[in-house]
Amino acid sequence: MSFRRTKFYRDKYHGKILGVCAGIADYTGLDVTVVRILTVVATLIGGFPWTVIAYFVTAWLSENKPFELSEMDGDETRFWQGVRTKPRVSLRSVKGRFRDMNHRLAKVETYITSQDRRLAKEIDNLR
Missing domain, CATH: 1.20.5 (Single alpha-helices involved in coiled-coils or other helix-helix interfaces)
Incomplete structure (x- = not known):
């Protein structure tokens, strides 16, 4: 199976619902709790239908994170996050x-x- 290290993947292993926030956190290098809080705040401030729609569309369009990427050590993960950002x-x-x-x-x-x-x-x- 071929995969790219610079692509966005949903992280269902660390996710709560569909793994979108965990995938965003993994992709950007932010803490997953910060991403979840920002998502909830954006939803409550006034983006209610659009953030929910964006969440489910992102979950539908993105792929699950391959197992090979889950096995990377911390240094390798930080390197690829730096490459992406x-x-x-x-x-x-x-x-x-x-x-x-x-x-x-x-x-x-x-x-x-x-x-x-x-x-x-x-x-x-x-x-």
Whole structure:
């Protein structure tokens, strides 16, 4: 089964009725209680028929969260939430990490491939 980590899914496992609020919380990285309170407040303030209609339409149009996504650890979940909410920042962060790793590997390679007699002597002593 193919699934996308950046797509909105209903989270019926953590949901109360149909899992829409839990899915929104998982998608955005907000606490599910905050999303539920905001939904109730929006309904009570004056959006009564429209928030209920939007809730059921969202439940009808969205898919259930795949089991594979439920098994992710906390760091991986936070990473994908960041990708969904701020893709450019996430891309810059990943590029920066790779740039840093590349720089460190280049230093190691330069050190190892240099004509450092002291290093060669230490390696020969290890044999």
